[in-house]
Amino acid sequence: MLIKSILLGFVGVICILDSRLLGRLNFERPLIVSTLVGLVLGDIQKGLAVGAALELVSLGLVNIGAASPPDMNMGSIIATAFAILSNTSTETALTIAIPIAVFGQMLGILLRTFFANLTHRADTLIGKGAYRKATNIHIVWGPILYSIMYFIPIFLAVYFGTDVVKSIVDVIPNWLTQGLNLSSKLLPAYGFALLLNTMLSVSMVPFLAAGFFITAYLNISVTGIAIFACIIAFVLSELKFKKEKEVDELDSLT
Numbered sequence: 001m002l003i004k005s006i007l008l009g010f011v012g013v014i015c016i017l018d019s020r021l022l023g024r025l026n027f028e029r030p031l032i033v034s035t036l037v038g039l040v041l042g043d044i045q046k047g048l049a050v051g052a053a054l055e056l057v058s059l060g061l062v063n064i065g066a067a068s069p070p071d072m073n074m075g076s077i078i079a080t081a082f083a084i085l086s087n088t089s090t091e092t093a094l095t096i097a098i099p100i101a102v103f104g105q106m107l108g109i110l111l112r113t114f115f116a117n118l119t120h121r122a123d124t125l126i127g128k129g130a131y132r133k134a135t136n137i138h139i140v141w142g143p144i145l146y147s148i149m150y151f152i153p154i155f156l157a158v159y160f161g162t163d164v165v166k167s168i169v170d171v172i173p174n175w176l177t178q179g180l181n182l183s184s185k186l187l188p189a190y191g192f193a194l195l196l197n198t199m200l201s202v203s204m205v206p207f208l209a210a211g212f213f214i215t216a217y218l219n220i221s222v223t224g225i226a227i228f229a230c231i232i233a234f235v236l237s238e239l240k241f242k243k244e245k246e247v248d249e250l251d252s253l254t
Helices: 002-016 030-041 044-058 072-085 090-127 131-171 174-199 202-218 222-253
Strands: none
Touching: 002 030, 002 072, 002 131, 030 044, 030 072, 044 072, 044 090, 072 090, 072 131, 090 131, 202 222
16 A cells, blocks of 8 residues: 555656646546556556546636636545545545545645745845756746645545545445435536536537437437547538638738
């Protein structure tokens, strides 16, 4: 368990540094990070299942401006580890992930508040000509503090909390478990609602309705719908770009 806890802590470090130091490889997405957790713990199938469910929840969570959404990255790592090590269901993992994500959100806010003071310190160092020290604040100390913020909670939660969580799950009455499972099924719908709230427009409604009714009445899987959607999007984009190109050519001739 010690080695697994350390490895999962490093998985969290890699994921949190993805968009901050390593570029953006989408390691911080629940689907990817839960799969990595499943790979470390030897149950990729369970990791994919939990990651897919958590991805639906987090689809509508967007970091806009200074707003800090719930940290589904940390929540996904710990919830997937609990689901695999405690042999619990995906629905139970969802109920674990949300409070952990909120806890990660609070940690992130505290850390960003501290970083704001470091930024002022860097400005002071730049004014004094200490450019190397100012650079180290952003390139060295920033990633180190982010890594510590992730490694310690994940390590402690996995190393000390798995048996406790399993014991709690075992003593939970069936009526409460069924209620939690029912409520957790509403979370993916909530994620879709948040996503549609930001991207749905009048022109997109026919495509949403078409996808829904095709899935409901033609018994086509979501994967099949996604393939057809990609083909339609490609064709429509080609027609649009071709029309715009013809208009530009006419404008250039006139």
